Amino acid sequence: MRADARENRARVLTVARELFAERGLDVPMAAIARRAGVGVATLYRRFPTKESLVVEAFTEQFAHCQAVIDDAMQDPDAWRGFCTVIEQVCLLQVRDRGFTAAFVASFPELHSEVRDRTWTSFSALVQRAKDSGQLRADFSPHDLMLVLLANNGLSGAPVEAAVAASRRLVAYLLESFRTGTDALPPPVPLSLDLVLN
């Protein structure tokens, strides 16, 4: 690959990440091309389809999620680790408008092994928090999807407002997740496949 081409490719990726974060996944390819200072064709030569660009643009974010979970497992306080994961992921989600869409878009085929690994890590984290007696026993790992989807509902707002709203929502939810309350949420812990179409 020629030097200029490599540079263009990198710039496209950067710009794509910016625009996806600002405006969501439905920003036109032409807009990305324009802001990156290249033609549309260049974009399509490097990324044969829009989806491939999306996937490529978000892999680092996904990796970051995994890192957050791994770090949390190292936290000596299981509950604090659990909270940190929820908070960090929700923050990520609400700061980057395209994040969730990219997540569900790349869900079916791509990253399937990454997804499985993240899932088992998170389940372990949940189990550890339950064992420590601070996370309510009827919390389901599938509730993560509940939190993610709910939190994603806030993404429409301008970033700062969304961040503040998300913080408040997460605080409310974490309070419910902690042991010490008596009432139970409905028993059905939905599978995430059901929830995501």
Place this chain on the structure above:
Amino acid sequence: MRADARENRARVLTVARELFAERGLDVPMAAIARRAGVGVATLYRRFPTKESLVVEAFTEQFAHCQAVIDDAMQDPDAWRGFCTVIEQVCLLQVRDRGFTAAFVASFPELHSEVRDRTWTSFSALVQRAKDSGQLRADFSPHDLMLVLLANNGLSGAPVEAAVAASRRLVAYLLESFRTGTDALPPPVPLSLDLVLN
């Protein structure tokens, strides 16, 4: 207005409500026209723009919300009334895919007096629940928007899954809203204008 015209108009509205509920606001006007058994022109003669059709189609839903709140104010148990409102509105929202979108779409100008009335009613309900000692004192009426937006995040799923998920989310949230917990959510109660763009 001629008799057949009146009938067509009514059928269009019914069909529009069905389709908006099933598929969200972005169903094409042509689809509505087809299912209503009329041409596209007929549709546009009665409703000069798509937005006007949306507004018209959802006014009854908004009225229903108001009724739910009014009913709740009659409930001798202030907390139960509060819960009912949250539950019912969230159910409505998750059963009708277009509901929230229609709500924010018609937000700026239209229905402004309706909106104000609903808002003051809800605030009164909140105050009553606080006075009864069952709703935490730092709950803000603006938190309603938080709940609505969060709940709306679940609307993407197929209806049954969404309903179940919504029930669980609402149960979690209501548990947090009740008095008796010590931790506080972040102090900033966002204004709803900030959250909705």
Place this chain on the structure above:
DNA sequence: TGCTAAGTGGAGACCCCCATCCGCTTGGCT
């Protein structure tokens, strides 16, 4: 029953998006 204004529906103008094609430009090896 006949007239006419109100009502109708389909074709198509216009716009935006994804993706491709093709003639021109340029990096970088020789």
Place this chain on the structure above:
DNA sequence: AGCCAAGCGGATGGGGGTCTCCACTTAGCA
């Protein structure tokens, strides 16, 4: 320096959306 494949950008095709125009139909009064 010269060559040429790799790279480039704008024009273009194709699909799908909102909304308009216009020749035809029909309700409903006299």
